[in-house]
Amino acid sequence: MSVAPSPTLTSTGGVVVEGIEKSFGDVHALRGVDFVAAPGEVLGILGPNGAGKTTMVNVLSTLITPDRGRAVVAGHDVVTDPAAVRKSIMLTGQYAALDDMLSGYENLVLFGRLMGLRKPAARARAKELIAEFDLERAANRRVGTYSGGMRRRIDIACGLVVRPDVVFLDEPTTGLDPRSRQGVWDLVRSFKNAGITTLLTTQYLEEADALSDQIIVIDHGVVIASGTADELKHRTGGSYCEVVPLDLEEMPAIVAALGSLLPAENLAALTPESDRITIPAPDGAKTLAEALRRLDDASVELVDIALRRPSLDDVFLQLTGHLPTTETAPEVVS
Amino acid sequence: MTLLAARTEQTTTGSETTPGALVRHTLIQTQRLLLRWARNPVTLLETLLIPCLLLIMLDIVVGGQIQKFTGDDALYGSVPMVAIVGALSGAVASGVLLGRERDAGLLARFWVLPVHRASGIASRVLAEGCRIVLGTIAVVLVGALLGFRFHQGPLAALVFLAVPVLFGLAFATIVTAIAVFTAKASLVEGVTILTSLMMFFSTGFVPLIAFPTWIQPIVRNQPMSVAVDAMRGLADEGPIARPLTLTLVWCLGAIVLFAVPAAIGFRRASRR
């Protein structure tokens, strides 16, 4: 086993990353990334395009060697023992990499045999996965004819022919319809139940929110924030409710009607030019319903009332706006 | 008020079925197709560069031998042949493009515009014709550098230029009729093989007498040979009537047979 000084490192599962740096010529893709994913944990890696998420996944899946730093995946160092890492991981790409000329079933058997299963075992496992992933009708068609959602499913299935310790899902639901996305989410939950560590890179806050135990936010090659979903949302203010009246003269009436729902700082933020009022919505739709009820009781006419979730932009605006002070803030990896 | 009043005078949508509409809409769409070709380096390569290259290489490799063998300049066979081959290979590329535009929904988009129903196909025919004329002129220019001359006067030269156009259009009709139904890679491969075979076994490659006697009847009467012979007669010397008649038979026959399926297929593809 490779050197394991960190106490959180275990021999199976888990990912430890310390000070990873990677540059491509002038482009500094990763400038010192640190985080830990405990075994069986789902870690969401959030960040916009170009932040370094994909590079990070490439380093951890041994496709790239880092310039500096240390990374240990499933108990093996990615630099000194990459072959052992590759035995324990599963990687899916944004562009599901499969042999288009083969059928779904043949692809599964192919990957099964590549991972060391004997032919009968590979075939049995393929059939099992086809049933599990609901691909019976399409199993014998060429993968080139599959829809986007089906391709993702078969792609993920191909990575599960043997048991991985760590799974890297690289933007797995990009471009999928809601139903297919839900399927991938269910799958991630099953990984958790099976004790497999999952690293999920995504651009969507609600995806990281719904699935992750921990989230790290990467921007320009460094981790700018980490914590649970709730902690992050709390930091950015969480969901909020936006009220737009029909007649701006009615603003005072709205303020009165909302009452306790409208905190002091939001009230103070109102100016004579404001055309809408924002209130925090910690209970989401319930807050919205309550606000609507109060406004209705007061007979105020509205143009729009809506529940808005903080987008990734909001998160980043908050986080990068506070960058100088976050170094002292308690965002140390737990 | 002024806003509304201005609008009714700007648009010129009359009925989309008038002959004037046909001409106008066809020209617009033709321009789009030609612009598209001009901007695509691969098509330029195929239409202009490769035929000229082929001509030069044929002249280098077999030109001398044929001259020694028959005493005639081989150019009067190879220039026509290369012009026709250039016309044909471009037609294949257009067929593939058609299939792609169908799959991308572009054909359907054009179909629902208020344009004359026949302008879609007419524009493709016109664009194809323009491309073939340009390609032929390029080949003739390179041929001129190698020694090709028109010996039969300007009228014959014009008919000379028209033959590849007719041939190419007939071929394009066939390809379109197939492409709107399949447009797979096998189409491209199959057609390329066919055109290559036609090229090798034509009188443009080597003179008829160089072929073994058992194959001469086939070589003599196949579409590319008769077209090459017609063009040879129009530029240099030799019979014109027979080969030209046969060329017309082949081409018009193909158009008659395949135009209707091509048109039906085009409509179907536009409504996908």
Place this chain on the structure above:
Amino acid sequence: MTATTWHTHVRAAPDTVQQWWVLTTRLIVPSVKTGEVLSSIVAPAAFTASFYIPLKTVMMFSGNGFSSYAQYMMPLVILQAAAFTAISAAFRSATDSVAGLNRRFGAMPLRPLVPVAARMSANIFRLLISLAAAIVSGYVIGFRFRLDAAHTLGFLAFSLLIGIAFTLGADVIGTVSKSPEATTQALVLPPLIFGMLSTGLAPASQFPSWIQWFVRNQPVSQFAIVLRALAGDTAGNAGTISWSLVTPSLLWLAAILLISLPVAIRLSSRRA
């Protein structure tokens, strides 16, 4: 899907030989099933017919020192079969690369050289079929092995070596390219130019004087010279095997292999 009963407990236990075998059969079996492998047989046959039948009279009448055109032309048939296989190899490796399969393999417990070795094994399979078809085609038009068994084996081995060099180079080119279609289209040109402007079809003396130096010394001509010497000829002008005859070809082949092999290794390791 939230239950975990379907998650297996079996862990990865990769076996290099099995991996190589699996990746090789994945390339060969579908092409046999769809009949695509037939093109490896048809292409040499079509090439042979297309060049032999039209050219044999024209090229032979002034004499090239050989007993028959078939005997003279045979090396080019072999080389064309090798080039054709190489182009398919490039298409195959480009498709895999573009599909992201190489990236996937990179993250699996696969030794870096296994995918390349598997692709080359599949290429050699097609190469053997193509070469066999080429030799059969040669026999049909009258080619014969006129020397002893050692020379004949040398001919076969040398043909195979050329094929391996071509396909390895093509595999590398395909892997770095971004588009399978563009690659195959681009790769059509070199065989065309180097094949036609070589002594494969005609002796250098039959070419215009300004190009004779290139024709004589370019690699395809060198390969042709060696193959002819290994096959022999009743007229006695095929040349004899000697170091001075063979060295240029061996140098060219060594150059191709020495460049392609390290690049192939580096590409498949893909550790940036």
